[in-house]
Amino acid sequence: MSARTPTAHTRSLVADLFGDDPFRGTTAAEHGISRGQLRAALGRGYLVRLRADVYIAASALTLNTSSPLLRAKEALAVLQGIPAVVAGRVASDLHGLPFLRPHGMPDHGAVTELMVLKRDAARLGRRPRDLLVRPVPAFPKDTQVIEGVRVTSLLHTAIDVIRMGLRADWRRRAYAMPLPEALALLDAATFRSGARTPSEAAAMVKSLRPRFRYGPGIRSVDLARDWIEPLSETPLESWSRGHMIVSGLPLPLVQHVVMGADGISYRVDFCWPEMRLIGEADGLGKYGETPQDFRRAKDRELRRQRALEAAGWTVVRWTWDELVEDPLTVMQRLRQAAIRSHGAA
Structure with a gap:
């Protein structure tokens, strides 16, 4: 049986000393692994350099380097x-x-x-x-x-x-x-x-x-x-509420239950009962993962909105992308809806 090559020996020694964790070349040197051995192991693809003087076994690199x-x-x-x-x-x-x-x-x-x-x-x-x-x-x-x-x-x-x-x-x-x-x-x-x-x-x-x-x-x-609401269900809802506060909008009720014209109780993201105004922050998670899930979710959403509007509620919706790109416009839509609802009352 042939003896192991020096590079294979280095790989085995690195695995014994450091396992799947990153390590410094100076630390390896303290255990008898020279810079030349590290360079050879790098050349064979047994090691990966993460940054200057920091290495990891290639077999352990199952994570993205930015993880x-x-x-x-x-x-x-x-x-x-x-x-x-x-x-x-x-x-x-x-x-x-x-x-x-x-x-x-x-x-x-x-x-x-x-x-x-x-x-x-x-x-x-x-x-x-x-x-x-x-x-x-x-x-x-x-x-x-x-x-x-x-x-x-x-x-x-x-x-x-x-x-x-x-x-x-x-x-x-x-x-x-x-x-x-x-x-x-x-x-x-x-x-x-x-x-x-x-x-x-x-x-x-x-x-x-x-x-x-x-x-x-x-x-x-x-x-x-003083503005924390732990019952906010998603980061999008928390983020939206923060923009409402900064914009000077009245503070809404969160996860409030209202009755639709079809007799069904619906839980809504944001609600201003005195203005008959509802705000819905539409994240992608609510629509499922497949095209069939998406179609069913959109159908339920449409029926739900019609029932709420038939019961006298104004519904304003926005998406994650809209809040990312132009939060001021989203808040202005809510403000205008509130003014219209107040004037109609």
Whole structure:
């Protein structure tokens, strides 16, 4: 039987030492793997270079290189074993929280944020532009582990992203999220944390407030706290309600049940009973996945709208794309419908 080639030996050694996780070339060198061996393994396709001096076994690269899990593990590999907690937008993506880009603002891509203990910060060398390290006296006690990665808690993460979710790299100033986008995060995070009323949700956010310094970012959280509605069913509904608040529209009832002319009770996204006005935010999920599902859903929607209009309600609908492209026009349609309904009353 022939002996294994040096490159096969390197592949086996990398698998034993690092498994499916990214690793630094300097860490590999500490275990006897030379730069030449790494270059040979790269040339044979056994390894993939993620960034300068950070590698992963090609067989382990089942994730897209922009996936939050891989980005988190890649950032942790850069620290070479220094304990850290993943925070910010990468933690938000790992939690599955909605990140909505504010209208008119470019998305520079998420900076990977890591909390490290202050006593370890001095051990850090140069870091890439897309890696932000935040020294803290102690890690939060409510951190969670998602797929082997330690991250900030669900609600802590939402607050962090609202405070400074818009940042091109660690040397640039971070910008806070506006109210509509902040509500999409807080509605989802507080509901998943167990809140079912606005007061419960506000209390949850208030309980974490002492963790964060006062500044422009945290003021955005304070502003959004009083408008949280954890029963909003989708990010589109939360986002729409935020734009209503910013536009000065009267606050609607959410997930309200009204009676149609056909005697059937319908639950609507937004309702202004005194104006006999209904708002419906149409996300794609409600229409199913197949053409047949779509046709059936549109037929039900048409019959439902006719029943509501026959009962004296005005129905205004909008889609995700309409809110993305021109939220002011969507809000103006609602305002005009409210004026017409008020004048007809």
